[in-house]
Amino acid sequence: GAVVSQHPSRVICKSGTSVKIECRSLDFQATTMFWYRQFPKQSLMLMATSNEGSKATYEQGVEKDKFLINHASLTLSTLTVTSAHPEDSSFYICSASSKPPDTDTQYFGPGTRLTVL
Amino acid sequence: AQTVTQSQPEMSVQEAETVTLSCTYDTSENNYYLFWYKQPPSRQMILVIRQEAYKQQNATENRFSVNFQKAAKSFSLKISDSQLGDTAMYFCAFFTSGTYKYIFGTGTRLKVLA
Numbered sequence: 001g002a003v004v005s006q007h008p009s010r011v012i013c014k015s016g017t018s019v020k021i022e023c024r025s026l027d028f029q030a031t032t033m034f035w036y037r038q039f040p041k042q043s044l045m046l047m048a049t050s051n052e053g054s055k056a057t058y059e060q061g062v063e064k065d066k067f068l069i070n071h072a073s074l075t076l077s078t079l080t081v082t083s084a085h086p087e088d089s090s091f092y093i094c095s096a097s098s099k100p101p102d103t104d105t106q107y108f109g110p111g112t113r114l115t116v117l
Numbered sequence: 118a119q120t121v122t123q124s125q126p127e128m129s130v131q132e133a134e135t136v137t138l139s140c141t142y143d144t145s146e147n148n149y150y151l152f153w154y155k156q157p158p159s160r161q162m163i164l165v166i167r168q169e170a171y172k173q174q175n176a177t178e179n180r181f182s183v184n185f186q187k188a189a190k191s192f193s194l195k196i197s198d199s200q201l202g203d204t205a206m207y208f209c210a211f212f213t214s215g216t217y218k219y220i221f222g223t224g225t226r227l228k229v230l231a
Binding site for chain 2: 032034038042043044046049091093095103104105106107108110111
């Protein structure tokens with residue numbers, strides 16, 4: 001149980017284009033989903049937290065107009081990197097937590113490697 | 118502010134031996150949760166073990182166990198009978214409903230040697 005999928009696993013795009021990454025909870029309803037960015041050999045950096053049906057809460061320094069997050073249902077959240085540039089190249093990971101009382105544990109997707117040329 | 122510190126950037130252990138990874142944290146909260154996650158080369162984050170701060174008993178999951186010292190704000194992970202598949206980056210994480218997000222440590226890269 002508690003499986004989270006991400007699609008695509010890898011994406012290469014040209015500078016200036018937009019890329020959408022999907023995060024799905026496959027066997028549970030995710031009241032909250034989280035988006036992280038991970039640079040090589042570093043820890044995970046939280047970008048934003050999203051709750052189903054409401055606007056995402058972005059961490060300080062994360063541009064909300066650049067990283068658009070939509071949490072349209074209890075099983076799906078999307079991250080859209082708009083007008084991508086080479087510095088946006090990174091590994092993006094989503095996670096999801098369930099309803100109370102299990103809201104403390106996050107289950108992670110396998111990640112998406114984004115390369116912007 | 119809450120912080121999580123993993124003071125061992127890299128460690129290695131012989132197969133079948135025991136290794137302990139350290140984690141300390143700082144918080145003024147009384148109710149919180151602590152986690153160890155494993156990130157193998159595939160980069161999939163895998164939950165290893167979870168500890169509720171209000172429980173004095175140390176959590177165990179098969180070969181994995183923790184030494185939770187609440188007063189010292191210490192949360193170490195012990196891996197017994199290490200296996201080659203344990204080779205990974207290990208992250209300690211702290212969660213409180215006050216902030217509703219994880220605070221991760223910087224990670225410890227563990228290599229199990231054959």
